[in-house]
Amino acid sequence: MKKPLxxxxxNELVELSKENPDVFEELVLRYQNRLFYYIKRISxxxxxxxxxxxxxxxxxxxxxxxxxxxDLTFSTWVYQISRNATIDAIRKKQVRPQSVRLKEExxxxxxxxxxxxxxxxxxxxxxxxxxxxxxxxxxxYKEVMILKFLExxxxxxxxxxxxxxxxxxxxxxxRGRKMIIKEAEQKDLLIN
Amino acid sequence: xxxxxKKIAETIKKDHIVPDSKWKTHWRNYAFWLAFSLMILxxxxxxxxxxxxxTDFGSELARQLKLRKFxxxxxxxxxYLWLILFLITVxxxxxxxxxxxxxxxxxxxxxxxxxxxxxxILGSLAHFSKINSHLEKGVPGSDKFVxxxxxxxxxxxxxLLGGEIIKVESAELxxxxxxxxxxxxxxxxDETEVKRKIKIEEGWRVGIVGEKKEEYxxxxxxxxxxxxxxxxxxxxxxxxxxxxLPDGCRRMVQ
Numbered sequence: 001m002k003k004p005l006x007x008x009x010x011n012e013l014v015e016l017s018k019e020n021p022d023v024f025e026e027l028v029l030r031y032q033n034r035l036f037y038y039i040k041r042i043s044x045x046x047x048x049x050x051x052x053x054x055x056x057x058x059x060x061x062x063x064x065x066x067x068x069x070x071d072l073t074f075s076t077w078v079y080q081i082s083r084n085a086t087i088d089a090i091r092k093k094q095v096r097p098q099s100v101r102l103k104e105e106x107x108x109x110x111x112x113x114x115x116x117x118x119x120x121x122x123x124x125x126x127x128x129x130x131x132x133x134x135x136x137x138x139x140x141y142k143e144v145m146i147l148k149f150l151e152x153x154x155x156x157x158x159x160x161x162x163x164x165x166x167x168x169x170x171x172x173x174x175r176g177r178k179m180i181i182k183e184a185e186q187k188d189l190l191i192n
Numbered sequence: 193x194x195x196x197x198k199k200i201a202e203t204i205k206k207d208h209i210v211p212d213s214k215w216k217t218h219w220r221n222y223a224f225w226l227a228f229s230l231m232i233l234x235x236x237x238x239x240x241x242x243x244x245x246x247t248d249f250g251s252e253l254a255r256q257l258k259l260r261k262f263x264x265x266x267x268x269x270x271x272y273l274w275l276i277l278f279l280i281t282v283x284x285x286x287x288x289x290x291x292x293x294x295x296x297x298x299x300x301x302x303x304x305x306x307x308x309x310x311x312x313i314l315g316s317l318a319h320f321s322k323i324n325s326h327l328e329k330g331v332p333g334s335d336k337f338v339x340x341x342x343x344x345x346x347x348x349x350x351x352l353l354g355g356e357i358i359k360v361e362s363a364e365l366x367x368x369x370x371x372x373x374x375x376x377x378x379x380x381x382d383e384t385e386v387k388r389k390i391k392i393e394e395g396w397r398v399g400i401v402g403e404k405k406e407e408y409x410x411x412x413x414x415x416x417x418x419x420x421x422x423x424x425x426x427x428x429x430x431x432x433x434x435x436x437l438p439d440g441c442r443r444m445v446q
Contacts (some may be wrong), residue, residue, distance in 0.1 A: 021204040029198035036193050051194060058200045062209060067217035071294070139368050163296040 010074035018065050028058050031075070034151075035082050036145045041102060043086050045093075054176055057085045073161050079153075079161045101143075107134040110142075111184075112150040116176045126187070133183040141176030144169055221293045228288045232310050235281035238274045239315030240324040245271035248344070261350070269344040282307050300304040346370055348404040350361075351413075353378070356397045366392055368400075379405075387416045 005013065005026040017024040032054060039050045061081055068077055102110075104127065111130050134142070147153045147161060159166045195246045203209070205397025246266070272332060285307045295303070318324055355368035361377075366375050378400060380386070390398060392415075402412040 021201045021209075024204065025197040025201045028200050029195070032196055033193060047193070050307055051196070052299065055196055055200060055203075058196065059209065062200075063212050064217055065211040066214045067212075159297060165297055165299045167299050 011070060014074060015067055017062070021062070024058075024062055027061075027074070031078055032058075035078065038079065038146075038151060039086050040168075041106060041150060042083065042143055043090055045089070049089070053085055053089050054082075057082050060085065073157075076153075076157045076160045079151075079157075080163065083161055100148075104131070106133060106146075107131055108150045110134065110145050111180065114145075114180045128185045133180055133187070136183065137179060139178060141172055141179065145174045145176050148173055155160060171180055208257040222290045224288055224295075228285055228292065231281045231288060232307065232314065233284035233440065235278055235285060235307070235311035236314035236318055237324070237327070238281060239311050240318035241274040241327070242271050242278060243319045244313065244324045244344050245274065265347075265350060265352070267343060269347075278311070282311065287310075345399050346372055348376070348410055351401055351403055352399070353402070353404075353410050354397070354399045357392065357394055360392055360394060368398065376410050378402075378410045378412050380415065384412045385414040387414075389417055390415050 005023060008016070008026070010027065010030070013023055013027050035057065036050055037055055039045065039053060040047075043050070045053065057078075061078055062080070068074065072080070107130055108127075111134060128138060137145075144158055144162060147158045148155075153161065155166055155169055158169045162169065164172075223364055239404070265333065284302065286300070286303050289298075289303050289307070345352050347353075353368070353370065353371035355376070357366050358369045358375070359367040361367065364381060366378055366380075368378055370376060380392075384402075386392070390396065392398075397417075399416045400412045401414040402410055405411050
């Protein structure tokens with residue numbers, strides 16, 4: 001008896017999708033929301049632009065199904081394609097990637113993941129300072145921190161998504177963390 | 193956020209989009225691996241030529257010269273052309289490897305180490321199997337190109353002179369013609385160390401370690417077989433080759 005599509009693994013769906021585009025719908029369903037928020041976090045695009053990018057990404061994914069060899073998980077592979085497509089779109093629109101605009105809760109989540117702040121009340125009190133610290137963080141650090149602390153990816157997954165060595169990823173995260181801590185110290189947000 | 197799943201499936205069906213073939217999706221990666229392999233092979237050839245040129249010095253020469261002078265000569269006559277080409281292939285190999293499908297996973301040190309190791313192993317194999325020596329024989333007029341270190345023997349100021357004996361004047365004097373076409377009078381004596389394979393006769397090619405006395409006059413301390421000893425040379429219509437056997441060397445007309 002055939003298993004329903006929602007019980008199949010990503011890899012099984014990939015194989016079936018090559019023959020039947022309707023099966024591909026299930027993969028789109030599984031990933032469209034995650035990718036939407038991921039692209040929103042790493043770009044400056046509005047919702048409509050992101051929706052266009054996502055459609056292009058899934059068509060590209062479909063065209064390249066034969067290059068998916070199981071060396072990466074489907075999730076990592078699709079994130080890698082999405083990241084590259086987003087960067088291409090940023091270049092085309094000549095929007096500087098440094099102008100990434102994170103939501104308040106995302107900023108606080110990254111901030112809290114890196115340093116020990118006094119308490120919830122003070123987090124709200126110092127929101128503007130936290131926003132400033134996060135806004136000043138260069139894009140290359142912000143990008144890996146988004147993947148680590150918001151998308152909750154492992155170092156290996158981040159390495160494959162951003163296509164940099166594991167050592168480089170670790171060093172970007174460590175340097176980004178140092179920058180946040182230094183800024184927080186200057187703004188007296190740390191517990192001593 | 194909108195649900196695109198149906199729309200995407202419809203687009204795929206309507207535009208008859210099909211997954212690209214494996215070949216089409218992988219050709220770039222195959223091309224990079226091919227280019228990378230070529231770089232390793234080229235690097236190995238250049239590396240073997242570096243070895244060939246450095247080992248041209250020979251242990252006899254190294255023993256004869258003082259360490260400082262020997263190091264100076266190594267430095268000034270280093271086969272820089274091959275060294276630079278070798279470094280270019282290592283760098284190109286590195287850049288190409290980084291472009292392969294999973295090349296980004298490895299750090300600079302690891303990739304460079306692997307490339308240098310692969311080139312060193314293949315280059316050494318090429319040297320020991322004498323592929324590098326065959327290169328100069330296989331390509332006409334390539335002797336100067338393949339062995340730039342031969343220029344070491346054209347440094348009378350530094351005590352090194354090489355060429356072919358064109359006239360034996362006496363038991364103490366002979367004349368050689370260098371690669372530059374200069375005729376040098378070479379004085380020698382019983383104290384001059386003449387390596388056993390060498391005969392002071394016309395047509396012999398010799399490397400002389402000694403001292404420049406005046407312009408085109410040289411005193412020999414040691415006479416050895418230079419690295420260009422077995423080169424074929426053209427004399428009139430005949431090609432002559434100096435062949436060295438355990439009992440001595442002879443000129444052979446081909």
